[in-house]
Amino acid sequence: MSQKIYxxxxxxxxxxxxxxDKFAQFGTVQSAKVIIDRDTxxxxxxAFVEMSSSSEAADAISGxxxxxxxGRNMNVSEAKEMAPKPRTNSRW
Numbered sequence: 001m002s003q004k005i006y007x008x009x010x011x012x013x014x015x016x017x018x019x020x021d022k023f024a025q026f027g028t029v030q031s032a033k034v035i036i037d038r039d040t041x042x043x044x045x046x047a048f049v050e051m052s053s054s055s056e057a058a059d060a061i062s063g064x065x066x067x068x069x070x071g072r073n074m075n076v077s078e079a080k081e082m083a084p085k086p087r088t089n090s091r092w
Contacts, residue, residue: 002030003057007064008046008075010034016047018070023049026063027056048079 007019020032034047051057057078065076 001054003051003054004079005049005051005057005060006046006075006077006079007049008077009072010043010045010047010074011070011072012043012045014043014047014070019047019049022064022069023051023060026051026060028052 005023010019014034016032016034019034020029023029023032028051030050030052032047032049035044036042037044049060051060061076061078064074066073068074
């Protein structure tokens with residue numbers, strides 16, 4: 001079963017491809033997505049990487065958390081489920 005990883009404190013020059021290459025040393029990367037700001041079309045400085053197994057993800061987290069990548073020390077951890085946004089009863 002695949003495991004999703006959160007990667008924070010990325011340099012703005014990091015691409016999904018370079019991030020995927022970095023994580024590939026720990027196993028099969030199913031996807032790597034740098035989050036882009038829709039207004040500026042620039043990286044928001046964080047990404048999500050999906051590894052093919054939880055053991056590969058654990059190896060990547062322990063091997064890369066706090067390490068330097070393209071000039072910044074990455075924060076690498078298990079991705080958390082996104083909390084649902086509260087619904088508002090505002091009238092337009």
